Amino acid sequence: MRFQPTFLATLAAAVLSTAAFADSIISVEDAYARSSGMNAKAGAAFMMIKNTGDTDDRLVSAQSEVAARVELHTHKIDENGVAKMMQVEEGFAIPAGEAHMLQxxxxxxxxxxxxxxxxxxxxxxxxxxxxxxxxxxxxIPVDLERQDGHMKHSH
Incomplete structure (x- = not known):
């Protein structure tokens, strides 16, 4: 089949341009991860995600080999005033020209x-x-000593 090399070249160009597109419009700043101790079965990561493009975007998932499952979560206050952590299946909106803080x-x-x-x-x-x-x-660097309210604003 003669079209195969052309198809593969086109596919490779599309993949590379998508990666460059992502790098140029999405930036992650001040990321860090924590767990609650040496015997912890769970941990969390926090960061500022900036969308410098002119199109709204959405963080829909996260993946890592360090855990059995990786999910996007938030805290919600229930009717009894108790904060509960829950998965956000729809992900987090990152509007064009704005940032979304994971904290x-x-x-x-x-x-x-x-x-x-x-x-x-x-x-x-x-x-x-x-x-x-x-x-x-x-x-994402692990920082087990990080205190609340100390977000650095570095790249």
Whole structure:
């Protein structure tokens, strides 16, 4: 079949342009991950996600080999005033030209069934999946000492 090399070249170009597109419009700043201790079975990651493009986007999932499951979560207050963590299946909207903060007590990436303890200073490979921008691969540093309200504004 003669069309196969052309098809493969076109497919490769499309994949590469999608990756460049994602890199150019989605940025992740000040990411860090935590777990509650050496015996923890779960952990979470927090970050600021910026959409510098002119099209709205949505973070629809996250993936990582460090845990059995990775989900997008938030905290909701129930009718009794109790905060409960729950999965956000529709993901998080990232409007064009704006940012969405993933932070403790709010929206976050949840790692369930972590395969080994999160160690201070380690890096966790995570793939963020967006509706428009596609996959964005990042490494999130583990910071078990981080306190609330200390978001750095670095790249």
């Amino acid at each position: 403790r007590g709010g929206d976050h990436v949840m790692f369930m069934g972590i395969k080994k303890p999160f160690e201070q200073g380690a890096k966790i490979p995570v793939t963020l999946v967006f509706e428009q921008a596609g996959e964005v691969q990042i490494e």
